[in-house]
Amino acid sequence: MTAAGGPAVPTSTAAVALRPLPLSGSRVVGGFWARRLEANRAALPLGHERLLEAGHLGNLRIAANEATGTAQGASFWDSDVYKWLEAVAWEYAHSPDEGLLDHLRRLSRTIAAAQRDDGYLNSAIQLRGEERYARLWTSHELYCAGHLIQAAVAAARATGEVQLLRVATRFADHLADTFGPDRRGELDGHPVVEMALVELYRQTGTRRYLDLARHFVEARGHGHAAKPGFDPSHYGDPAHYSDRLPVREAETLEGHAVRALYFAAGATDVAIETGDAALLAAVRRQYDTMRRQKQHITGAVGSRWDGEAFGEAYELPPDRAYAETCAAIGAMQWAWRLLLATGESVYADQIELLVYNALLPAVSLREADYFYVNTLHRRTGARGDVQRSPAHGRRPWFNCACCPPNVMRTLAGLPAYLATGTEDGLQVHLYAQSTLTSGGLTVDVETDYPWDGLVTVTVREAPRREVELALRMPDWAEGSTVDDKPVAPGGYARTRRVFQPGDQLRLRMPMPARVLVADDRVDATRGCVAVTRGPLVYAVEQPDQPAGVILEDLRLDPATPPRPEHRPDLLDGVTVLRADGALARGPAGSPYLPYGQPPAPARSTDITLIPYYAWANRGPHAMRVWIPRRNA
Amino acid sequence: MTAAGGPAVPTSTAAVALRPLPLSGSRVVGGFWARRLEANRAALPLGHERLLEAGHLGNLRIAANEATGTAQGASFWDSDVYKWLEAVAWEYAHSPDEGLLDHLRRLSRTIAAAQRDDGYLNSAIQLRGEERYARLWTSHELYCAGHLIQAAVAAARATGEVQLLRVATRFADHLADTFGPDRRGELDGHPVVEMALVELYRQTGTRRYLDLARHFVEARGHGHAAKPGFDPSHYGDPAHYSDRLPVREAETLEGHAVRALYFAAGATDVAIETGDAALLAAVRRQYDTMRRQKQHITGAVGSRWDGEAFGEAYELPPDRAYAETCAAIGAMQWAWRLLLATGESVYADQIELLVYNALLPAVSLREADYFYVNTLHRRTGARGDVQRSPAHGRRPWFNCACCPPNVMRTLAGLPAYLATGTEDGLQVHLYAQSTLTSGGLTVDVETDYPWDGLVTVTVREAPRREVELALRMPDWAEGSTVDDKPVAPGGYARTRRVFQPGDQLRLRMPMPARVLVADDRVDATRGCVAVTRGPLVYAVEQPDQPAGVILEDLRLDPATPPRPEHRPDLLDGVTVLRADGALARGPAGSPYLPYGQPPAPARSTDITLIPYYAWANRGPHAMRVWIPRRNA
Structure with missing residues (x-):
């Protein structure tokens, strides 16, 4: 059977409509996904190099007394190693390779050696001699535990190797001894341990892991995660941690998107394994609200850079979409759990939407470069400011490198979603x-x-x-x-x-191009259309347009359906869409003009759209998913 | 003559088209502005209480050995005291009051006592024993010096008191001994000292202050302000500090908006006093680009919460407008300098636009509550996340309290702009x-x-x-x-x-209501109109609409001109506008729908618009400046 950090595998006694296939029961044998999964496989050695170069692996090795030095980076860095190990495990299941297994074994030994006698493990905190759990709102200690557990379960299921699982259960036992109703009451600022503990329960049958997960799910919503005392930043805001309202009362996801999604997926796991219909109904309601009000057309979620957060309902800016790669992955994990629980195709629709249009755009076709932020609109001449700006194009790694190994493990585990x-x-x-x-x-x-x-x-x-x-x-x-x-x-x-x-x-399934508009309440895309075909969202990118076209001036004629044309030579082979449009340049000067001025003369032009996932593979160029419509 | 931190007062030898009036030459004697300035005057004692309560005054008193304790807050906190003192000085000039003068004298003594023997002064850095100028990208040490100088010049001009001016000149002498071409080469992360040094030169005639200002202006643009070493955050990005390109090469303002504006105003001061036509041409070009591409319809600037920054050209979201109050003030100061330099009315137009629609909205009609972020759109039921979220409504103070005393000093100095x-x-x-x-x-x-x-x-x-x-x-x-x-x-x-x-x-001047649209390239307001009348930008706010109207459903009919109606009873007396519109609710479900669906039936409704500056004076409600137009 498959899948820890990605898909979930309910116990045989869980009341679910559908069950995952066994790990060997789902194989990609060719076509589109074989190429993408092969590229991901080729990225795994690069991932190892980057973990080594950035210092993530070094921290664990120093903590294991295998190397000397001082801790680098943040206390969440261990999690990137664990996500990478999970990718290795799933990849090994599809195509066993001694090199991968050797990586897994060696690193498992290192991790085991780094673990403290009582089960605690966080290399940066240990090396810096920081007090455990003293700054849980930002330390990610239980977050790291969660990713460790997910990697360990994956390793056990995919390879039969249980060394990491022993480390994970020792850590989980330590957590169960430390946190809970009669013990420490704080919560980790970043959920994931909930999903992980349920999966560890599924793997081991140890009930206290499920109980601890349920505790973490129920305890959130009472302000136990926020930074204590007055703090005017997001660290002081319970909503940042999905900690403003109990999960059963919340109607919508808010705050930090990845935290909210991982938490909702964990709550769904708890609902499944405890047969808690009311809890399941609550998270289903929240998913539905998210889908209707807070999801970009690509399936991506997260509207605010500030706080990496959900916005208000219908706050969905294409240009400043945050659309963090990890949030797309979190949404996939949540949708998968709801699909199992309910058997309803809307959740599988969501997974498809997310896989093609929110996960896949985050990785380049070659070279294993990643987006942290997945914009839906890059203006001509846009300049990136911070490291994660999509205007820079994709990058091999980030200082906060949560996304690259998360893509690796998700693509490595993708067959399980089929x-x-x-x-x-x-x-x-x-x-x-x-x-x-x-x-x-x-x-x-x-x-x-x-x-x-x-x-x-x-x-x-x-x-x-x-x-x-x-x-x-x-x-x-x-x-x-x-x-x-x-x-x-x-x-x-x-x-x-x-x-x-x-x-x-x-x-x-006929696949005509479809021209879509957004609900009127989506202010940021008013007067624009987006084009999809089959499961793919399309985009216009500068290199495909006729010479002299400035993307800002492009207007799409929605009356004529765009025409598909397969181009095996382009972007590893894509079907492009040819549409009719116009170039219209508004008047210059003040950007604010009296209403009712005659529109500037427009000249017709051809527009070529490519699948959105394939953009930014030819250098940094202007791109838009939402295109102003002609005669709007 | 008037005005340090607000308006500038060029030397008699400076080549300017226009000159400020003497401080006594401009008096508001009644009407609209008398009420607003009176409210600001009434806020000054509150400002003192809040500076005391938050700890800003405490830091200086401890440093002056007038009190005991440890430093509170950040090393930029002194600047808020200085801005408040500047407000006191200008206010005294209009209506001399011994209480105000007493505040000024007492605080000047405290500040003088806190100053180090060599002229250096920063209470938090001193109290914490931190190394001077070791973290200039974030320490605001020269920024505080700048505000001290501005307050001191204001005090000297407005009251004749020179105690603070002696402190300021000692600090300026210390800076001139420390920084410069043959001395330390770093730059403060937050400009303002440039403007201040030029004004101190104007006040004292000491040429080295102008030379140092010119050095700071010319040295920026070579990466001397950014945090040294690789830093993936805004602190590592030279653009955050207007330090990516030399001022003579820059075509547009970018990065942190307040920093960019204060710097541009300082560069303009240097151009004026040195007769540098090329530098003046450069900053005029930058102003023109800002006005055409990066200014909200209210005059406010700043589009990004992340980094408190300018966005790309035409990136002007009403809902996530950052539009920091201090940025509006910075733009006013810059426009004033360009008005003096050129005599062109476009800069006076800008000042008027900013005063009514970007500065005034930042302060409540009563109670002296302030916005840090001036949104142009608050959705129904919006929830504020961080302290500065405008969804909370205005606040008496902020942890980073730059805006309230900046409003105080600007309104106190407003007559100078007439x-x-x-x-x-x-x-x-x-x-x-x-x-x-x-x-x-x-x-x-x-x-x-x-x-x-x-x-x-x-x-x-x-x-x-x-x-x-x-x-x-x-x-x-x-x-x-x-x-x-x-x-x-x-x-x-x-x-x-x-x-x-x-x-x-x-x-x-006839004042019909005007219905405006934005340039097509402003993606965020496509399909919307805004309404102005005279110098005022209008907005719809929930309390003025008929019962049952949900603001998200409102559509304005641009064909019928809105009709003015004076309402002396409302919001301290405003002229409202009555417009025709409709309520249209888009279909529910997925927010993405096939293009060409028949529009939902709309029913006609009356719309009432109020001046934007007066919103958020009746509690937190939905509001929009940009209103979707009917039949868009």
Whole structure:
């Protein structure tokens, strides 16, 4: 079975609608995703080099007495090592490689040696002789524990190696001895330990880990995470830590986006394992509110640089979208848990949206460079200010390097998101060239998705009983057919019968380009349209436009549907869209003019759109997802 | 003569087009501004209490051995005391009051006692035993020196008291001994000392202060201000400190807005006093670029919370406008210097725009509460996160309390901005009920401005020679007349003759409401209109709308001109505007919908707009300056 930091694996007794496939039950065998996962695999050695060069590995080695020196960086740095190890574990499961296993073993030894006798482990805090848990609002000590646990569970499931799991359980035991209703009451400023403890409970069966996770979930919302005393910054604001309202009372996510999402995913895990219907209903309500009010069209979330935070409802600026890569990953993890719990396709739609348009844009097609912030709009000549500015383009690493190893582990674990199983069936959620197995039913999925909507599912092995093969019908898939029979978008196209090897299902999803607008309440995109095709959000980027076009002057004509054209030569092979538009330059001078002036003359131009995920692979250029419409 | 931290007073040898009036030459005698200045005067004792309570005064007293204790707060805190003292000085000039003078004298003694023997002074650094100038990118040591100098010059000019001026010159001498081409090369992270040193040169005639200011102006742009070594935050970014490009090469303001504006104003001072035409041309170009590309419709500047910074060109979000109060003040100071240097009315237009719509909104009508961040859009139910969030409403003080005393000193010095003089004339820039004197010409200005555009100027005394009375014609003042003769907007209506006491000029400026749109490149306000009348920008605020109106659903009909209605009972007396509009609620569900859906049915509604400066005086409510237009 798969998946710690990424997908969750409920216990057999948990009341869920769907179950993850076993780790071997989901393999990407070619096509679009094979190339992207191969690029991610190639990034893993680079990740190791960067962890070494930046000093993350050094901290642990010094703490393990394997090296000498002083601590570098922040007390959250260990977590990046753990995320990288989790990536190594998942990657090993898909293509066993002694080099990867050797990395895992060596680093596990280092980590074990760095751990204190009582189970505590944080290399920077230890090396600096800082008091444990004295500044939990910013120290990330339990956050690091969470990532350690997730890596350890992944390693155990993917490789059978349990050395890291022993370290993780010792740390978890120490946490259970230290925190809880009758013990220390503080909360870590950055959630993740909740998800991790539930997963450790699932892996080990030790109930106190679940109990501690439940405690952390229930205790939040009473101001136990904020910096004590008056602090005028985000550190003084309980909302920054999802700590303003108890999870059962909250109607919307607020504050620091990654913290809020990891916490919501952890709360969902607790709801699943404790059968807590009220808690599940609360987090579902919160997801729905987020989806309707606080999600960019790419699926990305987070609207504010200041505090790396959610904004108000409908505060969704394309240019200053924060859209942190880790937030997209957190949303995927949360959606996965809700998909398992409910079996509702809206959560799989979300995962697809996020994977293609919020996760994938965060990594370059080659060279393993990453975005921390995923803007939806880069102006001509934009200048990056701080290190994480997307105007700089992607970067190999960051001083706060949470995102690169998070992408690595998520892509390494991606096959787990393709499908789920039930006692009598298989549910295909993401369409990729793949082989999927559940309960004796093995199918080969062939498709040129996301470029083409034809998906052929061929049964390779089948049990001698009636089972159900369910194919997700994306919310955009109007006019689809399964074996020429119409199926509506939304939900699943279900075929229940006794399958024979060689049986085929043919799902055809038309993929016209779609021109979308945002709800009127989204102030930042008024008068603009965005273009999607199939699961992909498109963007205009400077290099694809005719010479002399200034992106700021571009207007898209929404009346003529953009036309797809596959370009195998471009950006590792993409289907571009050709649209009609115009160039209109507003008057210069004061930017504020009397209403009703005749519009400046416009001249027609062709517009080429590329998939948003592929932007910023040709240097820093102007780009926009939301394009002003002609004659708005 | 007037004005240190606010307006500048060029030397008699400086090549300027216009000269400030003497301090006694500009008095507000009634009307709109008398009430606002009275409220500011009433705030001064509160300012003293708050400086005492927060600990700012305590630091200086401890350093002066007048009290015991440890340093509170940050090393920029002294500056807030100095700004408050400057306010006291200007206020004393208008209405001498022994209580104010006593405050000034006592605090000057304290400050003198806190000063080190060699002239250095920073209470927090001294009390903490920190090394001087070791962290200039963040310590604000020269910034505090600058505000001390400005307060001291103001005190000398307004009261004749020179104790503070002696402290300031000793500090300036110490700075001149310490910094410069052959001395220390670092720069303060936060400019203001440039303006201050030039003003001290003007006050004392000591050339080395001007030379040091010129050095600081020319040295910036070579990375001497940024935090040394790699720093991934704004502290590592030279642009944050206007230190990326030399001032002569920069085309636009960037980075931290207040720093950039104070620096530009200081560079303008240097250009004026050294007769440096190339430097003057550079800062004029930068002002023009700012005005065209980076200024909110209210005149406010600063688009990014992160780094308190300018954004890219046309990045002007109403909801996340940073629009720091101090940035509006910095822009006023800069515009004033350019007005003196050039005599061009565009800079007086800017001052008027800023005073009414960027400075005045920062302070409540009563109770002396302040905005640090001046948003142009507060959503229904918005929740403030950090202390400075405008969603909280205005506050009496802030942990970083730069804005409140900056408003105090600027309003206390406001009469200086009303008019200027030349050898043979008087130029009236701002219309207020006032008495103005220049070169033997004294006039009484009577007007109900900003509610009414009739301005009557009556000559009280006149020299027996031909002089020129120039009345600024605001850029919005279409259809105006002076004594029934048409005059065009922009520039000055000039009347040159031998005036007799009792002579009158009648300037009539029609004040229809104007419906404006932004340049198409301003993405954040596309499809919206804003409404102005005379010098005032208007806004819709929840309490003025009919019951049941949700501000997010409001659409303004730009075809029908909004109708003015004076409401003496409302908000200390305002002219409101009545407009036609509609309520339209977009569809719910996913915020992203296919283009071309029929619009939701709209029902007509009345809309009432109030002057933007008066919002947030009835508790926290939804507000918008930019209103979606009907049928956009």
